[in-house]
Amino acid sequence: MDDTPVARKTNVHDFATAYYLLEGLNEIGIDYLFCNFGTDHAPIIDEMAHRRKRGEAMPGVIRCPHENTAAHMAAGYALVTGRGQGVLVHVDVGTANTANAMHNLYRSRLPVLLMAGKAPYTVNDELVGSRDTYVHFVQEPFDQASLVRPYLKWEWTLPSGVVVKEALRRAHSIMQSEPRGPVYLMMQRETLTQHWNADDIRRYPADQFATTTGGGADPKLVAAVVDRLLTAENPILITGYAGRHAHASRTIDALAQFAGIAVYEANMTNNISHDSPCFVGFTPDKAVPEADVGLLVDVDVPWFPSAVPANRKTFWAHIDIDTLKPGSPMWMFPGNLRMQGDSGRILDQVIEELKTKATPRFKAAAAARLTPIKAARDARIAHAAKLAADKGKPGAINPHYLTAELSKLLDDEDMVFDEAVTNAAAVLLQIPRRVPNTTVRVGGGGLGWSGGMALGAKLAAPDRLMVQICGDGGFYFGNPTSVFAISQQCKLPIFSLVLDNSGWNAVKQSTLRVFPEGEAKTANAFEAELASDVDFAKVGEAFGAYAQKLSDPDQVPAALARCVKEVRGGRSALLHARVTRM
Ligand SMILES: Cc1ncc(C[n+]2csc(CCOP(=O)(O)OP(=O)(O)O)c2C)c(N)n1
Ligand SMILES: [Mg+2]
Numbered sequence: 001m002d003d004t005p006v007a008r009k010t011n012v013h014d015f016a017t018a019y020y021l022l023e024g025l026n027e028i029g030i031d032y033l034f035c036n037f038g039t040d041h042a043p044i045i046d047e048m049a050h051r052r053k054r055g056e057a058m059p060g061v062i063r064c065p066h067e068n069t070a071a072h073m074a075a076g077y078a079l080v081t082g083r084g085q086g087v088l089v090h091v092d093v094g095t096a097n098t099a100n101a102m103h104n105l106y107r108s109r110l111p112v113l114l115m116a117g118k119a120p121y122t123v124n125d126e127l128v129g130s131r132d133t134y135v136h137f138v139q140e141p142f143d144q145a146s147l148v149r150p151y152l153k154w155e156w157t158l159p160s161g162v163v164v165k166e167a168l169r170r171a172h173s174i175m176q177s178e179p180r181g182p183v184y185l186m187m188q189r190e191t192l193t194q195h196w197n198a199d200d201i202r203r204y205p206a207d208q209f210a211t212t213t214g215g216g217a218d219p220k221l222v223a224a225v226v227d228r229l230l231t232a233e234n235p236i237l238i239t240g241y242a243g244r245h246a247h248a249s250r251t252i253d254a255l256a257q258f259a260g261i262a263v264y265e266a267n268m269t270n271n272i273s274h275d276s277p278c279f280v281g282f283t284p285d286k287a288v289p290e291a292d293v294g295l296l297v298d299v300d301v302p303w304f305p306s307a308v309p310a311n312r313k314t315f316w317a318h319i320d321i322d323t324l325k326p327g328s329p330m331w332m333f334p335g336n337l338r339m340q341g342d343s344g345r346i347l348d349q350v351i352e353e354l355k356t357k358a359t360p361r362f363k364a365a366a367a368a369r370l371t372p373i374k375a376a377r378d379a380r381i382a383h384a385a386k387l388a389a390d391k392g393k394p395g396a397i398n399p400h401y402l403t404a405e406l407s408k409l410l411d412d413e414d415m416v417f418d419e420a421v422t423n424a425a426a427v428l429l430q431i432p433r434r435v436p437n438t439t440v441r442v443g444g445g446g447l448g449w450s451g452g453m454a455l456g457a458k459l460a461a462p463d464r465l466m467v468q469i470c471g472d473g474g475f476y477f478g479n480p481t482s483v484f485a486i487s488q489q490c491k492l493p494i495f496s497l498v499l500d501n502s503g504w505n506a507v508k509q510s511t512l513r514v515f516p517e518g519e520a521k522t523a524n525a526f527e528a529e530l531a532s533d534v535d536f537a538k539v540g541e542a543f544g545a546y547a548q549k550l551s552d553p554d555q556v557p558a559a560l561a562r563c564v565k566e567v568r569g570g571r572s573a574l575l576h577a578r579v580t581r582m
Helices: 005-009 017-027 039-054 067-081 091-107 161-176 189-193 219-231 246-259 343-357 360-389 399-407 421-430 450-460 472-477 480-489 505-514 519-523 537-541 553-568
Strands: 032-035 060-063 086-089 112-118 154-157 182-188 235-239 262-265 279-281 293-297 315-320 337-340 415-419 466-471 495-500 546-550 573-578
Touching: 017 039, 017 161, 017 189, 032 067, 039 112, 039 189, 060 480, 067 086, 067 091, 067 112, 067 450, 067 480, 086 091, 091 112, 091 182, 112 161, 154 161, 161 182, 182 189, 219 293, 219 315, 219 337, 219 343, 235 246, 246 262, 246 343, 246 360, 262 360, 279 360, 315 343, 360 399, 360 421, 399 421, 399 495, 399 553, 415 421, 415 450, 421 466, 421 505, 450 466, 450 480, 466 472, 472 495, 480 537, 495 553, 505 519, 537 546, 537 573, 546 553, 553 573
Parallel strands: 032 060, 032 086, 086 112, 112 182, 154 182, 235 262, 235 293, 262 279, 293 315, 315 337, 415 466, 466 495, 495 573, 546 573
Antiparallel strands: none
């Protein structure tokens, strides 16, 4: 029996909804709550203290100075573990601060349970938790969820504590079912302080509430793809996020080697070992018009139609956990047939069928195709080496050289969070990866994610080195004081490499693409330059990180080695590198 004054104001006794909320979070397997607290959380904070006092389990609480970091930490954790975590923020304003991250999580199909309070609905102290401060009168918009609704799979306002565990299980089922993504639960203070008898609160155990996984495909469609592959002369495969599942990655590689298929990667992760004889690179632009059979596997944007004329005669098979892309008003990439499901399982079916139907002629042709594929591969590697050979000049370090040097210091399992925008291609080219899902970008376009995601990934995989690579613009977007504060407070060392090219090069390049000979070019006025002569290293130093500003190309190997050593030793490092100006 709880004997706090709270019990006096409610009819039913025993425990507050907040108690069952924390218990329910345990039951759905939430390891961490990434929190930015406010007045709405008083019942939860008090209940956390009760639980600690009683020695009861509850999710780990990571206090985050900015919600952008909180939500992106959940993204990094989910990326590594596959399991969505809780993000607890303050009413409408905290929710608004997560919108950028919710966009990224939604577009990356990463699960997260976002939770926020709502302003109390009583004003005269009728119930425990009634309005008692100025902000309670101004923090209630008509439609709080609208702040993040475009990026949600589910939302609800908890109507009563009696269903809190049901709501959590429902939220969990939806965020974890494929295609995964964010869900949002809102709760008022009066609801959180309501008391309920433990006998009235039902449990919703995991074994009775399975999530939906991607399945295999219709054998008729599998057979149709195999028939095309058997006679293909120039097959290609483009994938964006299949590599998040090790099994899909191995299957793509196996199929490519058996059938002589050139594999290209499109954003958002590395999908097969870059050592694979069939991995040819990141730009299928030249290959797309020439392909007779193409496989699109777990991919959102395989090419840019404005730049690449797809061939109407190509037979496209689209295999994806999300073939329809219902979150996008427009999505028009071709698919002569589409198979929605687990791409690894579907490609297993394809291989099995292909092996039974493979003729000696097919096998000989497939083997012969490996020669030009290897030539394309070798050409790309030689091109990368040539680009990296130029160190650049003082104050203008060549990003290709810098990232190639970094590559030498990384282990296979280490992770790179590539938010380098116009230098992202250099990162991909110069840091080849053997283990899938170790160089990551987000499926969205909201800058400011790499620091938080690196922290969340580090929490999930403490033995791996996490490297954030961002531009100077991205560094600002990422709320770096929040990132380094958490790094220090939670002992989560990460390596932040900032490629400072003096501003928003992407903005400048975009203007030039639309207006190659425009007035902005004539006037050299691209509205893209940011403060020069800044020293980002000081930001890291403020939070105990090892930090250095680097302008001299000759210092690159030593500076990188020192940073990596510091991070592997348990202290964050920040390297502010002045690279080729935009
Ligand atoms: C939250 C957010 N605001 C604005 C943009 C638009 N935007 C795209 S790239 C870019 C410039 C990024 O600058 P930086 O990180 O220095 O990379 P660079 O373009 O210089 O390579 C901007 C402002 C965005 N993508 N996300
Ligand atoms: Mg920049």
